[in-house]
Amino acid sequence: MQSSHRTLSKKSPPAASTAASVQPNSRAGRAGGAHHGAGASTDVGGGVGTEVASALAGAKVQSLPRSSGLRMLAVHAHPDDESSKGAAMMAAYAAAGAQVMVATATGGEQGDLLNPAAGEILQTHRDLPGVRRMEMAEAAAALNISHVWLGFADSGLPEGDPTPPLPFGSFATLPLEQATAPLVRLVRRFKPHVILSYDEVGGYPHPDHIMSHKITVEAYRDAGDPTRYQGLGEAWEPQKLYYDRAFNPGRFEAIHKALLEAGHKSPYEDRLLRFRDGSIPWMTEHEVTTQIPVGTFLEHRDRALRAHRTQVEPDGFFFATPNDFLREVWPYDDYVLVDSRVKTELPEYDLFSGLR
């Protein structure tokens, strides 16, 4: 176990997680550099990654402590991202008494219809953004959390060679301060103790995901500074910043192995091969520092995901492994603690650890 009091210097974004988890020449290091220039990493000593990983592997933490009076804000790019990344965690904290809020940067206007069955609904063709707002409301209700829109326009995922320019005025094209201002206003109003978002490459390299990362880091750093973002409310300093590790390769390895051992087919073979041979260039290598027990909230996640019916096929990838199996093998949502203004011990089993 390591005691950690990570601090984010005034102008250095937490580009590279812990010194222990990212080697200077790793893909993650380069990816962080690409987005942040010379970002300083916080040094919590070598070898933490391995120690934390083995401590996590040995732990059997099943539930969260009461969390009344504590607030968490998760920043996402599009409606449905909150349901595929950390939904069970948020439902678990809501049930433990915390106030949980999701801020969605864009309306998902550039999204396609990804579930053919939902195409039978006429309104989907007439007004997909409107339908997605209703889906989002249903997902928030399923998780028992509150939700706000930051009000930006979806940038879309540019495809082709060369890739076409992003739509004029879309979220990812905006100057950082303009894109961050609504989030700073929200942070100062809601006063979260903990903020979560994606890593430097967005968890997956969609321009809006990368921009969500940037505004989250900026708001985490500056919302507590009364000389910055003036006129957007009284300064409030969030205490901890996390990145989501929903694509944690260790999780897929464990589930894959357990499925094969139980004589099932595994849907993760291809994905794991690509993790291993490095052909997913956007995979960062942040070590998981924090595992949240979510076993009893997996059905909440499923309901939230299925609420996004234009985006999620009801029997698709996200439902490939039965929940009872997940409860046995990996009943956690995984995170990396990137910065903390309070003292905490790694590994953690509670995002509010150090704040109670």
Ligand SMILES: [Zn+2]
């Ligand atoms: Zn997205």
